């Protein structure tokens with residue numbers, strides 16, 4: 001027989017009143033479900049919003065490195081010595097330079113696209129960004145001055161594969177050609193790899209070429225690059241390190257600029273974070289409404305027990321213990337609801353892909369958030385925040401009925417019962 | 419709660435009340451219910467109280483048991499002054515040496531017979547094992563050894579009242595306050611409960627204050643009191659009601 005320790009009797013009784021033996025616990029069941037659904041809604045929305053933001057941050061960091069050094073678009077030269085001086089900082093793990101520019105890609109079929117070309121240092125780049133992790137076909141080492149890697153969606157749209165021939169022309173050169181009748185200088189290249197990151201901005205419009213090919217394409221001097229990015233030992237130090245570099249550049253009269261990865265698409269990420277806060281607030285209101293209905297059910301539950309409140313007083317139960325008896329019921333419902341709600345949320349998040357497919361929302365997702373699947377990143381903070389919120393709300397709605405019960409005079413409470 | 423080293427003071431009367439007065443505030447003014455009630459109960463004694471409906475019997479029992487407070491007058495339990503003490507003190511003493519039996523049983527519907535009895539021990543802060551042993555022994559004594567795991571909803575009225583008797587006795591109280599314990603029962607069952615109540619209180623030398631409408635039961639007491647016009651009148655041995663006021 002589960003009879004608790006003597007000082008625990010309010011908790012023992014609270015459990016019994018919530019889960020009466022040999023009877024379906026209607027009150028506990030309904031209230032717990034109410035809390036659980038609220039918790040599920042809150043957690044799913046918060047986690048999805050957080051995941052989008054987090055995925056974007058991850059992609060940004062993966063494509064630009066922790067800190068980027070550039071000269072406001074003009075080429076920097078020689079980058080080799082810049083890289084060397086950067087590596088002298090103890091915060092820096094690796095450095096690599098690259099050239100980013102707009103190009104027109106034309107396939108053998110005559111189809112063309114305006115995309116971005118990134119000329120990378122094949123040897124150093126993998127130490128700064130994990131692009132090679134996303135290679136669907138081919139290897140980074142296969143790349144040379146004649147061979148390139150294409151984004152997966154781009155390759156599919158243009159029906160290109162390993163071994164396909166493409167033409168690249170710098171878009172700057174096209175515009176120059178229009179003005180001055182200068183030659184286009186197209187470059188013929190062969191596809192040697194396909195990269196698939198799941199992030200449409202890259203998969204749809206990126207071609208990876210070598211640094212040398214890029215210099216040729218964009219008519220940049222040997223030894224130059226438009227950007228140098230570094231990987232830090234601790235990426236959370238990016239902003240501080242960028243500030244330090246900026247300070248150093250202006251002291252030594254270099255017209256260079258250091259940008260931490262966190263400055264990338266800041267407005268967009270702030271908007272996502274803000275949207276998350278807003279949704280939290282809206283959900284909070286919904287949950288507040290639900291809490292009040294649970295509160296009124298709880299009040300009913302307490303009032304129906306007036307005779308027991310009087311009895312417990314007559315048996316020597318102290319008001320604080322009566323308070324505890326009913327607060328415990330609110331907290332038990334809150335905790336059970338939180339646990340159930342969290343489980344449900346994890347389940348929904350686990351099957352998110354299927355649910356989105358059922359809703360037919362895949363296209364919207366791609367257009368709005370540029371991901372071909374819903375990313376999943378859990379923020380522990382969302383879970384603790386929801387737990388605290390649930391418990392605070394449940395305490396708030398149970399404190400009134402509990403106080404009401406604790407303040408009943410046993411003599412009158414017993415009379416109520418007849 | 420620190421235990422008073424002199425508690426209980428064996429020599430002192432179990433209960434001493436003097437000049438208790440109580441009136442209720444109603445929308446139509448003050449309603450006097452008790453008007454100078456005095457009463458002494460020695461250990462192991464049995465006192466009955468009768469009185470018309472609304473005379474204030476329940477009110478008096480509630481005041482004697484510390485569930486309500488008198489407007490004036492003095493109340494001592496085992497020689498300890500009760501009037502003016504805090505609720506925590508009252509709750510502690512109620513749990514440890516007082517037992518209640520009510521007309522309406524007042525069992526917790528979600529607890530089994532055994533748990534209902536043990537609950538009183540748990541509230542009194544006694545160890546689990548000890549109360550469980552006492553509870554099952556008492557349930558056996560009231561003839562419910564086969565009903566320990568029954569819920570109140572699965573017991574008859576008489577059985578419920580037996581559980582309530584066991585509960586009132588589980589902490590080895592020195593005084594039992596019984597408010598019409600047979601009021602909801604048929605005559606035969608009422609007699610059984612009454613016999614059990616007397617047997618158990620006598621065996622443990624527990625004092626008993628019994629409120630009842632049943633003259634036969636009332637006359638079993640060593641002292642028969644009647645509450646009338648807010649005062650207690652001693653009618654032991656069929657004395658003329660108007661003669662003696664306690």
Ligand SMILES: Nc1ncnc2c1ncn2[C@@H]1O[C@H](COP(=O)(O)OP(=O)(O)OP(=O)(O)O)[C@@H](O)[C@H]1O
Pocket residue numbers: 412442443444449451469470471472473474475476477478
């Ligand atoms: N809280 C209260 N407020 C106002 N009046 C009350 C209150 N409690 C009791 N009374 C009144 O006090 C009087 C005495 O009530 P009490 O219950 O003590 O009577 P009783 O002798 O036990 O009656 P019965 O035999 O019917 O049980 C009644 O008139 C009742 O209406």
Ligand SMILES: [Mg+2]
Pocket residue numbers: 475476477597
């Ligand atoms: Mg009464």
